[in-house]
Amino acid sequence: MQKFRKPESTNVAMTERRNWGNIFKCLVQMVRDQQNQLQSFASRHNFLEDRLRMQHEGWISDVRFHKDQISQKKRSLEDAKADLALGLKHREAAILKWILEHTEDELGDFKEWFEILSRKSSVREDQGTKSKDTGKKKKGTTDKENKPIWNTAEKDKCSCHEFSLLKSEYDKLSLEKYSEVSELLAEKKFVWNQYKIMENDYTAKLKTKEAEVEKANEKIKVLVSGMEQLRSENYEKDSKICELESKIAEMEAETKSLNKEISGLSVELESLRKLQNNNVTPVLNHCSDGNKASGLGIKSIKSRSMIVQKEIRTPEQPAAKSSERGKRSMKRKEPPVIPIVTPKLFSSSFKVPKLKSSAKVRNDR
Known part of the structure; x- marks a missing residue:
């Protein structure tokens, strides 16, 4: 499940980057058009x-x-x-x-x-x-x-x-x-x-x-x-x-601030991805080794994976909320505050189940 979520997050980031790039291009085109209009007005005036x-x-x-x-x-x-x-x-x-x-x-x-x-x-x-x-x-x-x-x-x-x-x-x-x-x-x-x-x-x-x-x-x-x-x-x-020039200056300042925010957000997203990858991969490897060793602990492994999924989903919700808040803050021209949450795979009340030996399992069969 987590392996399928990684490309979704990357796609979201890519779409956001594309959107911000398109917005930046539109702003640059608007500024150029306004500059051309100003030049034409000045030539007509002269x-x-x-x-x-x-x-x-x-x-x-x-x-x-x-x-x-x-x-x-x-x-x-x-x-x-x-x-x-x-x-x-x-x-x-x-x-x-x-x-x-x-x-x-x-x-x-x-x-x-x-x-x-x-x-x-x-x-x-x-x-x-x-x-x-x-x-x-x-x-x-x-x-x-x-x-x-x-x-x-x-x-x-x-x-x-x-x-x-x-x-x-x-x-x-x-x-x-x-x-x-x-x-x-x-x-x-x-x-x-x-x-x-x-x-x-x-x-x-x-x-x-x-x-x-x-x-x-x-x-x-x-x-x-x-x-x-x-x-x-x-x-x-x-x-x-003069008003248009002032607006252009404001828009340039806004574009600069937006570029800074975009760069900060991209850095934060990359850091979050790295943290998620570092915290999730060992647990998945351990679970896959347990499944290969014993065929009897499938139910316990499923229960563990469900618990892990629940615990992983719970920290993703504040991350999504923080991303929404970040988007709103981007609209309000304020730097987004995204809390870096380390995902908890196991709770404090989690106990490792005891596995049966291979001889007992063969006798039971």
Whole structure:
């Protein structure tokens, strides 16, 4: 019976070793998987950081470029406004100077014409006085009286003709000046309209650029919020990685402790096997010799073997209990305490039976 029990115990030990080996392999595989996951998380984290950094730098450069363009457009618009205002002022000044010059010329012409008319009127008055004097002195002759009247009428006609000519010339000059002034005013209106159109175009461009800048700012805000979210996610991932690393360290410590416990248990099992083998083998040899010597003591030997089996089974029960407690303690992470019990083959009340001699046995037969 004991010979059949030895392989069972060895099988149990082998199965336990296999189980612990499988558990250790599973733990090692879990640790490796977690390490691979951590490495993949770290690589993804670095990739996302680099990508977001590149995008942020690109957006910053675009914003700076757009701001520079807007500032250049504003400067060019201000310069164009200033140039246009200066041109308009210069043109107005030139027009006013030209008008002043022509008005001065016209005033000079009017003054000369007025002097000429005053001279002519004075000459006519002198001639009229002379004609009156001559008429008083020479009343007898009609021919002498008719000649100065004819001369004065001709002179009046000539002066009226000259006045009409001067008036027509003045009208022509005024019409020319009016046409020139109207042309200048039309040019001024055209330039002003062009200036307004340019101003509207520049304002529309500025509005579009401002809208683009606002969109870029919104995109930058979205990117910044995304960066913050990614940073928070990275922080959470880092915390998870730290937790996993701590768990891995704990699991490694547990595996080390389990390996130590397994080695201790294997040593204890080997010691128990050695003790059981050393204590059981001589009794079995003695019993086999007694059976060969005498065929009559079979009942006593059977009774002895039964007693030995009972006594051997009794110490195996606490060993089994201790093994169960050891397994529970392994689960609770406590070193198992297995008491080393030496198996008692014979009790204190056991008495060796007296065997009959071989001659008496032959006579009985």
